[in-house]
Amino acid sequence: MKSTSQKECTEAKFNSQFRNLTFLDHFKQKYGAKKTHMFGCANLFSEPFLCCQLKDFIEDQSFICNLQSELNKLELYKKDNDLYKFRQSSDLKNIKSKPHIKALTTMLSTEVRLWLKDVTGIPLYDTIDLTCSKYKYTDVLLCHDDELEGRRIAFIMYLTPDEWSTENGGQLCLFNTDEHGQPKEIMKKLIPQRNSFVFFEVTPTSFHQVEEVLSKNKVRWSVAGWFHGPNIERPHPYIEPVKPLSTATDIQTEEVKKWLNVSYLDIESALKHIQSQFEEESEIQLENFFLDNKFEEISHALQSDSVVWTKRGPPNKRNLYVADEGNLPKVLQDCLHFMKSEFMFYLLEHMTGLNLTEKTQGSKPKKAKSDSQLDGDTKQNIDWKECYGGFISYIANGEDEELLTVNPSDNSLSLVYRDHETLRFTKHINHLITEIDTPEFYEIYVVFYE
DSSP states (O other), X not given: OHHHHHHHHTOOOBOGGGGOHHHHHHHHHHHHHTOOEXXXXXXXXXXXXXXXXXXSOBSOHHHHHHHHHHHHTSOOEEEESSSEEEEEOSOGGGOOSOHHHHHHHHHIIIIIHHHHHHHHOOOOOSXXXXXXXXXXXTOEEEEEOOOXXXXXXXXXXEOOOTTOOGGGBOOEEEEEEOTTSOEEEEEEEEOOOTTOEEEEEOOXXXXXXXXXXXXXXXXXXXXXEEEEOOOOOOOOOOOOOOOOOEEOBOOOHHHHHHHBOGGGGOIIIIIHHHHHHHHHHSEEEEESOBOHHHHHHHHHHHXXXXXXXXXXXXXXXXXXEEEOGGGOOHHHHHHHHHHTBHHHHHHHHHHHOOOOOSEEEESSOOOOOSSEEEEEEEEEOSSOOGGGOOOEEEEETTOOSEEEXXXXXXXXXXXXXXXXXXXXXXXXXXXXXXGSSSOOOEEEEEEEEO
């Protein structure tokens, strides 16, 4: 009796409702027609792309509890870059000492895989990717499409608390796409319901994200991965049009003195020291760059109602607001004029030792087009902390380790030299920002080319 009881306790049972022939025939019909339909035990959504939610996925609730107990004991690894922040296990297929994890892996790679093969018509292979993920307060997985060679069906099995609600965040968000196949807006959100199983086909338009977790005392546990199959032909990725370069503008010496901190005009002393540090480290942060009165004017103008802000995407690449340059207050127009002026080129050449062309690319971050470039940021923010996110990271293409991190700082000009193999991203700003009265910061960003 003891051995029989133990065997029943560690057996993962795929809910028999989904194997009922009447249900299966009806479900396959709706799935093939790509029709939204609510079956009671399952929900099928056709928009923005075909996605299915199976409720009460595993019949035995005690199995779910025992599985979660085993997952709680696993070593989880911190995942933190421009796309995500959460903790994740190693591949669960390689864990043989945990009976419930092993049973779940077996069920997914056999019974569930064959069921999905029947429903979708995709000739799935007998191997899967499978990991456990843990999302706590402010953890997030930003917009992406899951496309990687061989991935055909993505899936998530949720192990969240029963009382999870929309206020807790962590929902699975599905995006529609624009005429270029780029993600546009969130069209559907799914609450991570305990013991539910969500799956969708991996396509060039299956853009989705895990919404930031907003609960301070609930944890979003899940087991997720991909079923693999034959590769399918993918369209060439869309390449965004490049903003044209701007030519350096004229500025009078008297106008320069109205803007710039006088200490940065000392070529014989201050600028030589700055150049020495920049040549050694390829970056420098120059505090109190503008005169105090000008910085205050800029700050007030940026926060005024007269500035028109437009949200800029697509969300798999960026999510920020950009000011309409054709409708700026005069002080902001003058500031941009100064940042792109011939004097600014002259000043930066003395600060960096670089021979710059008098062409700039401003207002929006862009990937480097030439062999090297100089990034210049001036920022305005209040009581900013690194834990809020919003810092700029530089990484080598194809690497995970950060080369440099630049935190937002009041009235500071950050200069960074980078080549075409160095990528730049701004870290997601998380819910901790609600601690401060002004939950935002502003920057003026210009790229100078060598």
